[in-house]
Amino acid sequence: MDALKQELKENIIEQLNLEEFTVKDIDNDDALFGDGLGLDSIDALELIVMLDKDYGIKLTDPEKSKEIFQSINVLAEYITEHRTK
Amino acid sequence: MKKGVAITGMGIVSAIGNSVEENLQALLTSKSGLAVSKHLQTRHKNNIKVGEVGFTNAEIAQQLQLSEDNNFTRTSLLGCLAAKQALEQARINDISTYRTGLISATTVGGMDMTENYWKQFETNPEVQKYISSHHAGDSTEKIATVLGITGYVTTISTACSSAANAIMLGARLIKAGKLDRVVVGGTDALSKFTINGFKSLMILSETNCTPFDANRNGLNLGEAAAYLVLESDEVVAAQNKSVLAYVSGYGNANDAFHQTASSKTGEGAYLAMKKALKIAGLNPSAIDYVNAHGTATQNNDLSESEALQRIFKEEIPDFSSTKAFTGHTLAAAGAVEAVFSVLALQQNSVFANLGFRTPMPETGLTPVTQLQKKKLKHVQSNSFGFGGNCSSLIFSKA
Amino acid sequence: MKTCYIHSVVSISAQDSFAEDGVISEIQEHADYKISAIHPQYRDFISLSQLRRMSPAVKMGVAASKKALMEAKLDQPDAIITGSGLGCMADTETFLNTLIKNDEQFLTPTAFIQSTHNTVAGQIALGLKCKAYNTTYAHGSISFESALIDAQLQIEAGEANNILVGGVDELGSEFVDYVHLVEQKQTQPIQVSLSEGATFCVLSSEKKEGAVAVLKAVETHSKIAEKNIVSEMQAFLKRNKVDASEIDAVILGINGDAFDVYYQNIEEVFPKTDLLLYKKYIGEYFTASAFAFWMGTQLIEGETLPKDFYIHKSDSKPYKNVLLYNQFKGSQHSFILLTQQ
Numbered sequence: 001m002d003a004l005k006q007e008l009k010e011n012i013i014e015q016l017n018l019e020e021f022t023v024k025d026i027d028n029d030d031a032l033f034g035d036g037l038g039l040d041s042i043d044a045l046e047l048i049v050m051l052d053k054d055y056g057i058k059l060t061d062p063e064k065s066k067e068i069f070q071s072i073n074v075l076a077e078y079i080t081e082h083r084t085k
Numbered sequence: 086m087k088k089g090v091a092i093t094g095m096g097i098v099s100a101i102g103n104s105v106e107e108n109l110q111a112l113l114t115s116k117s118g119l120a121v122s123k124h125l126q127t128r129h130k131n132n133i134k135v136g137e138v139g140f141t142n143a144e145i146a147q148q149l150q151l152s153e154d155n156n157f158t159r160t161s162l163l164g165c166l167a168a169k170q171a172l173e174q175a176r177i178n179d180i181s182t183y184r185t186g187l188i189s190a191t192t193v194g195g196m197d198m199t200e201n202y203w204k205q206f207e208t209n210p211e212v213q214k215y216i217s218s219h220h221a222g223d224s225t226e227k228i229a230t231v232l233g234i235t236g237y238v239t240t241i242s243t244a245c246s247s248a249a250n251a252i253m254l255g256a257r258l259i260k261a262g263k264l265d266r267v268v269v270g271g272t273d274a275l276s277k278f279t280i281n282g283f284k285s286l287m288i289l290s291e292t293n294c295t296p297f298d299a300n301r302n303g304l305n306l307g308e309a310a311a312y313l314v315l316e317s318d319e320v321v322a323a324q325n326k327s328v329l330a331y332v333s334g335y336g337n338a339n340d341a342f343h344q345t346a347s348s349k350t351g352e353g354a355y356l357a358m359k360k361a362l363k364i365a366g367l368n369p370s371a372i373d374y375v376n377a378h379g380t381a382t383q384n385n386d387l388s389e390s391e392a393l394q395r396i397f398k399e400e401i402p403d404f405s406s407t408k409a410f411t412g413h414t415l416a417a418a419g420a421v422e423a424v425f426s427v428l429a430l431q432q433n434s435v436f437a438n439l440g441f442r443t444p445m446p447e448t449g450l451t452p453v454t455q456l457q458k459k460k461l462k463h464v465q466s467n468s469f470g471f472g473g474n475c476s477s478l479i480f481s482k483a
Numbered sequence: 484m485k486t487c488y489i490h491s492v493v494s495i496s497a498q499d500s501f502a503e504d505g506v507i508s509e510i511q512e513h514a515d516y517k518i519s520a521i522h523p524q525y526r527d528f529i530s531l532s533q534l535r536r537m538s539p540a541v542k543m544g545v546a547a548s549k550k551a552l553m554e555a556k557l558d559q560p561d562a563i564i565t566g567s568g569l570g571c572m573a574d575t576e577t578f579l580n581t582l583i584k585n586d587e588q589f590l591t592p593t594a595f596i597q598s599t600h601n602t603v604a605g606q607i608a609l610g611l612k613c614k615a616y617n618t619t620y621a622h623g624s625i626s627f628e629s630a631l632i633d634a635q636l637q638i639e640a641g642e643a644n645n646i647l648v649g650g651v652d653e654l655g656s657e658f659v660d661y662v663h664l665v666e667q668k669q670t671q672p673i674q675v676s677l678s679e680g681a682t683f684c685v686l687s688s689e690k691k692e693g694a695v696a697v698l699k700a701v702e703t704h705s706k707i708a709e710k711n712i713v714s715e716m717q718a719f720l721k722r723n724k725v726d727a728s729e730i731d732a733v734i735l736g737i738n739g740d741a742f743d744v745y746y747q748n749i750e751e752v753f754p755k756t757d758l759l760l761y762k763k764y765i766g767e768y769f770t771a772s773a774f775a776f777w778m779g780t781q782l783i784e785g786e787t788l789p790k791d792f793y794i795h796k797s798d799s800k801p802y803k804n805v806l807l808y809n810q811f812k813g814s815q816h817s818f819i820l821l822t823q824q
Contacts, residue, residue: 015591016535017535017536018535019531019534019535020531038532040343041343041346042344042345042536042592042593042596045285045286045287045591045592046591046592046593048287049285049589049590049591052589053589060287062287127587128586128587128588129587187705191621192599192600194621196575199579200579200582200583203579203580203583204583206661206664207660207661207664213661213664213665216658216661216662216664216665217662217665219569219658220568220569220621220623220769221568221570221600221621221622222568222621222622222623222625222626222815223623225622226623226705226814229705229706234705235704235705235706235707236704236705237703237704237705238622238703238705239620239622239625239629239703240620240621240622240629241618241619241620241621242570242599242600242601242619242620242621243600243601243604243617243618243619244599244601250618254633257636258636261636261639261640263636277582277587278578278579278582278595281578281582281587281590281595282578282590282592282595282596282598284590285590285591285592285595286592286595286596337616337617337618338614338615338616338617339563339605339608339613339614339615339616339617340614341608341609341611341612341613341614342609343609344596344597344602344605344606344609345592345596352614353614356614470601471596471599471601471602471605472599472601472602472604472605472606472608472617472619473605473608473609473617474601474604474605474617474618
């Protein structure tokens, strides 16, 4: 799971062009949206595509995604459970 | 109540018809033009419904008598067809008799060709002619050439509110005495670029859209071109023109909330509608029908409903979105719906909001679901786009 | 009818026009067929979290507009009007290339959202939380002039007092190469580099401290035959009650292609007047003529422009009336008349 979490942080930084962040700056429990990393609804859509492309998970409801994207920990658990790639 | 700027001609090509008359018949018989795309090839073809114009590019090129080596994009072809119709209805034979301008609108521009030839531009000389037709101004220049307009010609590109802004600018230029008459409107062709763009935002519906419905799940894209001819009172009098209706009000405001989503309070929409009423010198109670933007996305319909409630309070006039007829025609939408608003005034009819079944729980609002005959004096038409660009127009009976 | 005062003009270009004092100290020569603008430190103007999604066009537009507002001491304009010929080309290329590469799958929305022409105006409004009139013109080489016309219309009519107006275009990385490719096939292609930039200003109905010039008139004409260009220009001057002999400088959009004949015709009417060019140094792009607007206001303000810009320079005297003329491939002609206050 640790390797996955590392991979997620790297992907998020690259995908969302978070130039000022490094993997070290993101704690596994940090809130990704709102006050934490400050991601917004467009970022959520970007991450939904990432889930599909890299892990074979299709999310059709953008609203539901907020629950899954709460933090690196929550996201990693969800992926581990549902990935098809 | 101030009279406004006279509309003396209209032209339209859309999924529900290739002329004003054909569009009117579809509206009167509540016949939608949404279907699986015939001409546009996309991987998502069978999973979406679009509002596609019936003609192929070759058919339009032939109608316009273009030479073989032309570099007209579909956006240009549609635009020329509709703009010519408008001039014909306005009985303009000699364009140079008066100071005549053209204000068109587009978001797709030449992308319908660019996306097909992008990877061939470097190596295939035959398609390189489409490099210069990519930019937004090109379709307008093509229309200007076909119509013979050589003076004030420009293009507005503010996403889905583009054509409404073109109509607004045209009216302002006539009122200020800078032009005697002006052709205003917009054109956008279907493209893989926009289809995939809206799909990536997860706001594209797989079935016919249902504006303002509690279970709405996104929009259908459409293509269209529509133009109005606006003329000053002096020209109308001198040439004894029939006036179809008047552009009596217009408003442009920015939501300044998010790049693509509208604010919950519909602030931009509210401000635009309010400005339009002010220009027209009308109280909200004077509006008989609102042709809503109503794209059937979760966000727009809720936001627009909020704005309607803020403007009209308890007395919301009859309203409907006609996007389930034509699809969302992006930059052309403001002009397509301007034509529909004028038709509504002429026919004393409110067109149906197709597909609606259940009111949204947040508002309980119900649009007009079947063609309704009703005396109309003033119609308000909304167009809201990305970038927070909100525009609203008011049309009044001649 | 109210006068249209110009309060601050800020320009990001392939020359150091965005320098602190707003004066180009030394001309930089460019040889490549395409050249980037000299980009400032955008972090000085835009937060990191916003910067991450911005293409060069948006960064240039937001930074230039912020500086223009600051110099005009204006918090909120009454309108935001921009012009861009090609819009946000970089994000358009990104989305299009991904679309083709992935065969219409796994597409993310950011590039699409940021690709529309009105992204710059939208982002400026968002940053200022400005809910005022907002629009974008996209008509090739008169995109900026169209924005000026709209702004002047509002100021003259008393509909708005302070308007933020700008022109911006970005280089992108691929389309520009195709443009260059096709251009080289012309008998007399464009000789200057293809480039990018952003020029923003504040137009106001009030003459406040810091006003630099007056926008007397701006006109665009879609088509003018070569034989008529001189008479059309003179008619423009006549409509504005100015004689050719009263013009102190003419700034021309010379770019070396076959359509420079238009400029040659105009030059002949001004044998003794200062004549300037600019595209040799800041390149050709649809809103390059906005840089000429910057130059014109510099002259009227009494600033010195590097001699490299001059085709013909007389002894120094105050510049009271400056004429700008630009066209592109025989179309999209624009005349701008700037005057002292």
